[in-house]
Amino acid sequence: MSEANAITAIAYRDLLKLLRDPARLVTTFIFPFLFIAVLGGSMQAALGDAVGFNLLTATFTGVLAQTLFQSTAIGVISLIEDRESDFSQEIFVSPISRYSIIFGKILGETLVALPQGVAILVFGLVVGVPLTFEDVLVMLPVAVIICFFGGAFGVIILANLRSQRAANQIFPFVMLPQLFIAGVFAPAVNLPPALEVLSHIAPLRYAVDLLRGVYYQGSAEYSRVVMDPPLFNLGVMGALFAGFLAVGTWLFVRGERNR
Amino acid sequence: MPPIIEVENLVKRYRKADSNAVDGISFSVEPGKLFTLLGPNGAGKTTTISILTTTLAPTSGRVLIAGHDLASDQSAVRKSVGIIFQKPSLDMNLTAEENVRFHAIMYGLYPFRPFYAFMPRAYKEQVRELAEILGIEGEIFKAVKTFSGGMKRKLEIIRSLIHRPTVLFLDEPSLGLDPASRRGLWEYLRRVRRESGTTLFLTTHYLEEAEEADTICVINRGKIVSYGTPEQIKSDLIDEYLLLDAEDRESLRTELQRLEVPFTETPQFKVPLNGVRPQMIIKSIDTTLSVLQVHMPTLEDAYLAIVDRQQAGEAGEAGEAGEA
Numbered sequence: 001m002s003e004a005n006a007i008t009a010i011a012y013r014d015l016l017k018l019l020r021d022p023a024r025l026v027t028t029f030i031f032p033f034l035f036i037a038v039l040g041g042s043m044q045a046a047l048g049d050a051v052g053f054n055l056l057t058a059t060f061t062g063v064l065a066q067t068l069f070q071s072t073a074i075g076v077i078s079l080i081e082d083r084e085s086d087f088s089q090e091i092f093v094s095p096i097s098r099y100s101i102i103f104g105k106i107l108g109e110t111l112v113a114l115p116q117g118v119a120i121l122v123f124g125l126v127v128g129v130p131l132t133f134e135d136v137l138v139m140l141p142v143a144v145i146i147c148f149f150g151g152a153f154g155v156i157i158l159a160n161l162r163s164q165r166a167a168n169q170i171f172p173f174v175m176l177p178q179l180f181i182a183g184v185f186a187p188a189v190n191l192p193p194a195l196e197v198l199s200h201i202a203p204l205r206y207a208v209d210l211l212r213g214v215y216y217q218g219s220a221e222y223s224r225v226v227m228d229p230p231l232f233n234l235g236v237m238g239a240l241f242a243g244f245l246a247v248g249t250w251l252f253v254r255g256e257r258n259r
Numbered sequence: 260m261p262p263i264i265e266v267e268n269l270v271k272r273y274r275k276a277d278s279n280a281v282d283g284i285s286f287s288v289e290p291g292k293l294f295t296l297l298g299p300n301g302a303g304k305t306t307t308i309s310i311l312t313t314t315l316a317p318t319s320g321r322v323l324i325a326g327h328d329l330a331s332d333q334s335a336v337r338k339s340v341g342i343i344f345q346k347p348s349l350d351m352n353l354t355a356e357e358n359v360r361f362h363a364i365m366y367g368l369y370p371f372r373p374f375y376a377f378m379p380r381a382y383k384e385q386v387r388e389l390a391e392i393l394g395i396e397g398e399i400f401k402a403v404k405t406f407s408g409g410m411k412r413k414l415e416i417i418r419s420l421i422h423r424p425t426v427l428f429l430d431e432p433s434l435g436l437d438p439a440s441r442r443g444l445w446e447y448l449r450r451v452r453r454e455s456g457t458t459l460f461l462t463t464h465y466l467e468e469a470e471e472a473d474t475i476c477v478i479n480r481g482k483i484v485s486y487g488t489p490e491q492i493k494s495d496l497i498d499e500y501l502l503l504d505a506e507d508r509e510s511l512r513t514e515l516q517r518l519e520v521p522f523t524e525t526p527q528f529k530v531p532l533n534g535v536r537p538q539m540i541i542k543s544i545d546t547t548l549s550v551l552q553v554h555m556p557t558l559e560d561a562y563l564a565i566v567d568r569q570q571a572g573e574a575g576e577a578g579e580a581g582e583a
Contacts, residue, residue, distance in 0.1 A: 002367030009364040009371050017352045090348040093312055094365035095337035257316040259273055 006096040007104035014075070014108025018115070025116060028071065032120050035063045037127055039185060053221040055186060058212070060129045062184035064120050065211040068113045068143055069150035069204055070175060075109030076102075076154030077171065081164045098253045102245065106151030113147045138214045145237065146207045152241045153203050155248030159255065178204040187212075187225050203240055206233040261326075262287035263426055263458050264294070264311070269320035271306050271481075279318070280306045282481035288458060288474070290425075295472035296462040297562070303481040304462035305345060308430045311460070312342045325425045338366070341419030345430040347411050349418075351404040355395065358403060359386060359418050366422040375400070389417045392447070409440025413447060420451065426458045427451070433468065445471075466559050477562070489558070496561035501530040501537055504550035511546045518543055 018025070040059030048055050079088055079102075091101055121139075125131055157174060161167050181188060181195055182204035191199055199205055205227075213230035216222040264287060271281040281303045288294040296304050309315035311322060313333045322329035325339040349358050356375055363369050363382060372378050390399040395410065403411065412432060419427060429448075433441040445468075451457055461468070469475050475492050477485040485495045504527040505511040515522050515530065520540060522530045527550055530540060537553045556564075 005367070005369075005371040006365050009361055012371070012373060013350065013353070013361060016357070020352055086344060086346045086348040087350050089314065089342075089344050090350075090362070091365070092314055093337055093340075093342055094362075095334045095367070096365060257314065259315060 003096055003100045006094070007100050007107060010091065010101060010104025011108035011111060014105070015111045018112045025112075028067075028116060029119055029123075032063045032067045032116075033123055035185070036060050036120070036123065036129075041127065043186070051186075051224070053224045056127065057129050058187065058225055059185050060120075060124045060127075061212045061215050062186075062208050064117060064124070064139075064143075065146055065208040066179065066182075066184045066204060067120060068117050068146045069153070069207050071113035071116055072106065072109040072147045072150035073154035073157065073175075074171065075112055076105050076151045077158050077161070077167050078109075079105055079158055080161060080167055092256065099245070099249055102155055102249045102252070106148060106155070109151055109154075110144060110147035113150070114143060117143050135215060138217070139211065142211050142214050145234070146211065149203065149207055149237050149241050152244035152248065155252065156244040159248040159251035162255070178202040181205070182208055183227070184208055187227055189227060203237075206236045206240075209233050210237065260290055262323075263290040263325055264288040264460065265321075265323040266307075266311070267321040269307070269310065269322065270318045271303075271310060271315070272318045279481050281310070281317075283320075284476075284478065284481070284483050286476050286483070286486065288426075288460060290458055291452070291456045292473040293452065293459045293461065293471060295469040295475045296460070296478060297464070297466070297469040297475050298462075298478040298484075299464055301480075302478045304464075304478065305430055306481075307478075308342075308428050308460070308462055312340055312428055313337055338422070339425045341422065341424035341427045343412070343415050343419055343427070343429040343432050345434060347408075347415065349403045349411055349415060351402070354402055355390075355399045355406070355414050356386060358414065359389075359421060362418045363421050368422055385421060389421070392417075392450075407440070409436055409443060412436060412440070412444055416444075416447065416451070420455070420457070423455070424457065426460055429459065429461045431462055431464070433463070433465065466562050470558070493558050493561070496564075497556055497558065498561075499532040499555050501528075501532065501540060502550060502552035502554060503528040503530060503544075503548055505546045505548050507546055511544070511548075514544050514546055 036056070036059055040056040040063075043059065044055040092098075121131065121136060157167070157171065161170060177198075179185070181191075181199040182202040183189075183199070184204070187209075188195075188199045188205065209227050210230055210233040213226045213228075213233060216225050217230075266287065267285050269281055269284050270279055272279045284303075284307070286294075296307060298304050306315065310317045311324065311329070313329065313336055317329075324336045327335040327339065329336055350361070353361065360369075360375070360378065360382070364371050369379055369382050375383070386399065387396070390396045395413075398406070398410070403414065406414065416427075416432075432448075433444060436444065448459065452459060461472070463469055470489050472489060474487065475485070475489055476483055477492065477496070485492050487495065503511065503515075511528060512524075515528065518540065520530055520535075522528050532555075537555075541551070
């Protein structure tokens, strides 16, 4: 019971931070908005008729998944920053399980990422992405799952980093390539074999494809946009989540104590 | 009563380091006492405190805190101790009360509630009391970032005491505080000891803070240099002697032998005082003295001598490395 209370307290702290300083999120909207409006919009205008599905919509769903994934991952990695500003010392000397600490942090960063998802949904409506209330309803639980998944990805990155500086240097290298090989802007189909393998290694691929899987469910474009069945993606994500979380937390705690 | 802290042969070598940061130290602390780990920067104080508070794994050695073995029961150790870190560890985005509440929930004292108003009465009373002691009743709901350095330190102490730890560790608590805040902090710490009987484990490089302690453990380069009450440390570290010389050395030597005081010729006559007042010796000497020096250093002088020895040692090593 006290573990659940502690997890909630850690998550609540992140939410409070967001509520007290919402301005810091404004910059995080710039890239998603540019990707959707400029990239998605221009691709649709130039190639839309040729590919047989709406590129603006595909980009929108991809960027939505990517933003949720990335925001939670970066948020979890901020545990390093905490450690440097020394607040995490206060968390790590408390008598709760290390797994609870990490899970609380993932939960908190999920609460921070979801409002960003809402902003992107609204933006999608503005630029003309077809969105029904039903679409939003089925995408919401998937959004939460993607956040958890991104958080676990953050843990495995965090476990291998020693400073915020290292994080700032490494993160673009593990994130940027995924934008392309995971098929954020357009489905990653007809790739050369080497890239096909890489695409399947990129965790973001499964998050993007899962969101598209539920959004395009029952539509004529489904077979052209969605790469794997949602249940398959969900299974892969579940396995990776458990693995990242268990191994990442273990590595992180070991690295902290065995300096 | 059994000791509340027992440390046996503690060793810590950091990865990629070629020497031990803590090099086989052993000591014990009685319940309710003020124990001070005194040493210059880099002596191994923070390393020791980090191991004792479970955030750092030792290389070898055995540590018992409040009867719990550090190696097998970290969670119980964490519950028994409170820590004031060297750098402030408050969340600047939260108010003072939210920082305290976060801590209380993390230690399983109260269930989570998003607002102060929903917290149990016992918690509210505890917070009110602590705020009163600090004289910050008016500020307890204000953001911590508006607090002065002294206020932040006090808030950290309040926070660390809310789960009623048996041992409170303080890692250089007066670092960065002005003299007035430092005095206020000490008054508060004395009060905590008096009222709750909490054992205080302090690290410092300020000598005047160490002089308050029941036991001082002086460490340098990871090893214990001196250990005991402040008085014992003084007699241990401080070398008090008279330095005498005369034109007629033969006469002075005869006189000193007649007085039956031990001395060495270096070639001046060095007479250890061993608690004897210098005057007692001087008034019994008739030989005309050419040199008369009384060497009675303060504890500070003695402590600085240790630090100097360390720096001299480092310079020596650097020289050797340079040659190699």
